[in-house]
Amino acid sequence: MEKKNGKRKIYMVIMRGLMGILFIMSYVLVKGIPNITWDLLSTTPSYIDGSIGILPDILNTIYIIIAALAIVIPLGAGAAVYLTEYAGNKKIVSVIEYAAETLSGIPSIIYGLVGMLFFCQFLNMQTSLLAGALTLVIMNLPTVMRTTQESLKTVPQSYREGAFGLGAGKWRMIRTVVLPGCIDGIITGCILSVGRILGESAALLFTAGVAHALNGFFEGLNSSGATLTVALYFYAKERGEFGVAFAIAAILMVLTLLVNLLAMLVGESFKRRRNT
Amino acid sequence: MITVKDLCLWYGNTQALHHINMDIPEKAITALIGPSGCGKSTFLKTLNRMNDLIPGIRITGEVCYNEKNIFSPDVDVNMLRKEIGMVFQKPNPFPMSIYDNIAYGPRTHGITSRVKLDDIVERSLRDAAIWDEVKDRLRKNALGLSGGQQQRLCIARALAVSPDVLLMDEPTSALDPISTSKIEELAISLKEKYTIIIVTHNMQQAVRISDKVAFFLLGEMIEYNDAETIFSMPSDKRTEDYITGRFG
Numbered sequence: 255m256e257k258k259n260g261k262r263k264i265y266m267v268i269m270r271g272l273m274g275i276l277f278i279m280s281y282v283l284v285k286g287i288p289n290i291t292w293d294l295l296s297t298t299p300s301y302i303d304g305s306i307g308i309l310p311d312i313l314n315t316i317y318i319i320i321a322a323l324a325i326v327i328p329l330g331a332g333a334a335v336y337l338t339e340y341a342g343n344k345k346i347v348s349v350i351e352y353a354a355e356t357l358s359g360i361p362s363i364i365y366g367l368v369g370m371l372f373f374c375q376f377l378n379m380q381t382s383l384l385a386g387a388l389t390l391v392i393m394n395l396p397t398v399m400r401t402t403q404e405s406l407k408t409v410p411q412s413y414r415e416g417a418f419g420l421g422a423g424k425w426r427m428i429r430t431v432v433l434p435g436c437i438d439g440i441i442t443g444c445i446l447s448v449g450r451i452l453g454e455s456a457a458l459l460f461t462a463g464v465a466h467a468l469n470g471f472f473e474g475l476n477s478s479g480a481t482l483t484v485a486l487y488f489y490a491k492e493r494g495e496f497g498v499a500f501a502i503a504a505i506l507m508v509l510t511l512l513v514n515l516l517a518m519l520v521g522e523s524f525k526r527r528r529n530t
Numbered sequence: 531m532i533t534v535k536d537l538c539l540w541y542g543n544t545q546a547l548h549h550i551n552m553d554i555p556e557k558a559i560t561a562l563i564g565p566s567g568c569g570k571s572t573f574l575k576t577l578n579r580m581n582d583l584i585p586g587i588r589i590t591g592e593v594c595y596n597e598k599n600i601f602s603p604d605v606d607v608n609m610l611r612k613e614i615g616m617v618f619q620k621p622n623p624f625p626m627s628i629y630d631n632i633a634y635g636p637r638t639h640g641i642t643s644r645v646k647l648d649d650i651v652e653r654s655l656r657d658a659a660i661w662d663e664v665k666d667r668l669r670k671n672a673l674g675l676s677g678g679q680q681q682r683l684c685i686a687r688a689l690a691v692s693p694d695v696l697l698m699d700e701p702t703s704a705l706d707p708i709s710t711s712k713i714e715e716l717a718i719s720l721k722e723k724y725t726i727i728i729v730t731h732n733m734q735q736a737v738r739i740s741d742k743v744a745f746f747l748l749g750e751m752i753e754y755n756d757a758e759t760i761f762s763m764p765s766d767k768r769t770e771d772y773i774t775g776r777f778g
């Protein structure tokens with residue numbers, strides 16, 4: 255009887271939590287979707303006719319994701335390969351793994367502060383998407399590294415022995431046998447990073463800024479620009495434009511759902527491929 | 531062809547091989563027998579330096595292959611392993627197509643011509659007596675084969691780099707009796723072209739296929755002789771005890 259009651263209570267708590275989440279989600283969608291118009295998506299904000307468009311923010315988000323991933327994937331996957339396949343000193347490896355673990359728990363605003371001091375001021379990049387992207391690289395490096403490492407560990411030792419036994423050198427062995435086996439880890443790391451970048455505001459406020467100019471990719475990297483999440487903060491807090499803010503919120507929420515769904519699908523398909 | 535002189539090997543501080551001396555004949559099957567943990571695999575892996583990968587390993591003595599010490603600094607380990615191939619206890623095909631598995635070695639050593647590769651793949655699969663079973667599914671994933679087929683595929687993969695010597699570490703211990711006898715027949719047919727050194731726990735198998743037998747115990751080689759001599763009149767009491775099943 256006692257046990258049954260306990261189970262019931264837990265069930266109730268979970269249900270209440272789920273209802274809360276559902277409520278927030280539907281509230282944002284109901285408030286946001288009516289405000290999503292083609293004009294909003296396809297124009298830049300103009301002070302002259304007082305209109306707001308989030309095209310620059312959408313582009314900035316895409317640019318910063320591309321730039322951050324382009325740097326963080328080779329860096330993170332490379333570090334993971336080095337640590338698991340080359341590094342001889344296991345103590346140093348575990349210290350680095352521990353540091354990475356710790357790094358991923360630090361509040362993002364601290365990354366923003368450090369990024370601002372180091373990239374924007376010390377390296378003189380000013381407030382720019384590039385500085386923001388580099389800050390995101392540091393934030394997501396541990397994630398990509400860890401997911402890659404985890405999947406490297408699932409590559410059976412016998413594959414490595416098989417390749418060596420045929421006279422393959424270390425680098426050929428890694429390229430042909432190890433890396434194909436850890437693609438799933440790299441992709442998982444990417445997707446998690448994209449999700450995190452979509453949701454990031456604090457670190458980017460400091461480093462990438464809040465401008466809304468329409469730029470090409472390289473031009474954009476060198477200038478200040480708001481991502482969708484930063485724009486959400488900006489329109490809600492500085493301008494009191496809650497309609498726009500909710501529209502962005504709805505877009506972000508849908509995107510986040512899609513990213514998570516993608517992560518799940520990718521994980522599933524790799525699991526299936528591994529089992530056949 | 532392979533001459534082992536006073537070989538000792540340590541894993542860290544524990545000595546796993548003690549002063550091994552042995553002359554391994556060409557184009558014959560040499561079987562290594564002995565109880566579990568006596569150093570058979572360790573010895574086998576020393577012959578193509580597969581245990582270079584193990585941290586904390588130390589080796590003294592010589593292994594001469596074609597009159598050259600394989601531990602001398604100017605030996606190219608990758609070339610050595612091309613000439614002294616290895617088949618492992620558990621079949622370990624790569625998660626690629628059957629074709630790519632066989633072509634892996636030749637590609638590693640610089641063969642890119644499609645015609646040549648096709649030829650090597652067919653010849654290796656024929657030599658490993660598995661061609662008829664896989665010729666219609668060369669592009670299918672090798673992991674879809676049965677255990678016995680996978681092991682013959684691994685033998686074909688090893689043959690594809692045209693080695694001189696084939697090291698086999700209990701190649702049939704994970705297989706059913708039918709696959710086992712296929713691999714035994716295969717080994718016998720391969721000894722026309724290759725020198726084979728095989729570790730086995732199965733006395734009958736050693737009787738059936740080997741020309742020479744070496745008996746290992748606690749990291750020492752106790753006795754090494756023609757298979758018939760070892761099995762009919764072993765000169766050491768411990769060998770006799772082992773092959774008559776008194777321990778092991």
Ligand SMILES: Nc1ncnc2c1ncn2[C@@H]1O[C@H](COP(=O)(O)OP(=O)(O)OP(=O)(O)O)[C@@H](O)[C@H]1O
Pocket residue numbers: 541546564565566567568569570571572573584
């Ligand atoms: N990587 C290693 N590190 C430390 N010790 C090892 C290592 N590999 C093997 N040994 C030890 O060396 C000894 C010989 O091992 P080996 O694997 O060569 O035996 P084996 O004769 O092949 O046994 P089995 O018949 O069970 O395969 C054993 O005592 C084993 O514990």
Ligand SMILES: [Mg+2]
Pocket residue numbers: 570571572699
């Ligand atoms: Mg063994």
